[in-house]
Amino acid sequence: MQTQKTTPFVDLAGAVERVAFRLNHILERVCALLVAAMIGVVWFGILERYALAMGATWTEEMARYLMIWAALLAVPCCAYRREHIGLDLVFSRLPLNWQLPARMVLDLLGLAFFLFLAWYGVTMAGQGAHQFATIFGITMLVPFTSVPVAAGLTAFQIVAVMIRDAARIDPLFTRKEAS
Numbered sequence: 001m002q003t004q005k006t007t008p009f010v011d012l013a014g015a016v017e018r019v020a021f022r023l024n025h026i027l028e029r030v031c032a033l034l035v036a037a038m039i040g041v042v043w044f045g046i047l048e049r050y051a052l053a054m055g056a057t058w059t060e061e062m063a064r065y066l067m068i069w070a071a072l073l074a075v076p077c078c079a080y081r082r083e084h085i086g087l088d089l090v091f092s093r094l095p096l097n098w099q100l101p102a103r104m105v106l107d108l109l110g111l112a113f114f115l116f117l118a119w120y121g122v123t124m125a126g127q128g129a130h131q132f133a134t135i136f137g138i139t140m141l142v143p144f145t146s147v148p149v150a151a152g153l154t155a156f157q158i159v160a161v162m163i164r165d166a167a168r169i170d171p172l173f174t175r176k177e178a179s
Contacts, residue, residue: 013167020160021172024080027073027153034070038063061135065143072150079110079157081173100165107162114155121148 045059077083091099125148128140164171 010167010169013163013169016160016163017169017172020080020157020164023153024077024157024173027077031070031074031077034066034073038066038070041066058135061133068143069146072146073153075150076153076157079154080161081171082161103165104162107158107165111155111158111162114151114158118148118151118155121145121151124148 041059041063045056045063048054048056048059091102094102121144125141125144128144131140132138133140133143
């Protein structure tokens with residue numbers, strides 16, 4: 001897919017791809033840390049319940065919030081790598097000259113969905129500022145903020161993928177992982 005000539009659009013697409021690649025790199029590590037923290041909290045909860053008996057009641061709720069953040073932050077990673085549900089079975093059967101336009105239509109639908117979700121999520125997070133977690137006593141703003149943050153990041157990654165595809169440049173992760 002790499003083009004030989006450079007144009008301002010290809011240069012812009014390359015810059016957008018570098019930003020998207022760095023963002024994805026960071027998000028993958030954040031997701032890994034969140035999952036590791038969740039596993040640690042769950043194991044602490046098990047150890048505490050059956051051996052230590054300290055009366056810690058926060059482990060289940062903390063693990064739930066960590067899982068929500070990790071799962072939602074994984075969505076932009078999947079969008080960047082095109083590992084989301086993308087109907088590849090259908091696309092592989094289309095003629096090559098139809099595949100890019102079909103992907104663009106699907107990307108536009110995904111972009112519209114995630115932009116709506118980000119907008120709705122901001123409203124939801126605002127309402128969560130007035131609700132309180134049962135164990136921690138914190139507002140639900142922190143858990144609810146995961147929705148607009150993840151949706152906004154996913155929308156950015158979808159736009160980056162659309163630009164990358166339109167410029168016909170290779171994703172950076174394919175070169176980095178091949179070496």
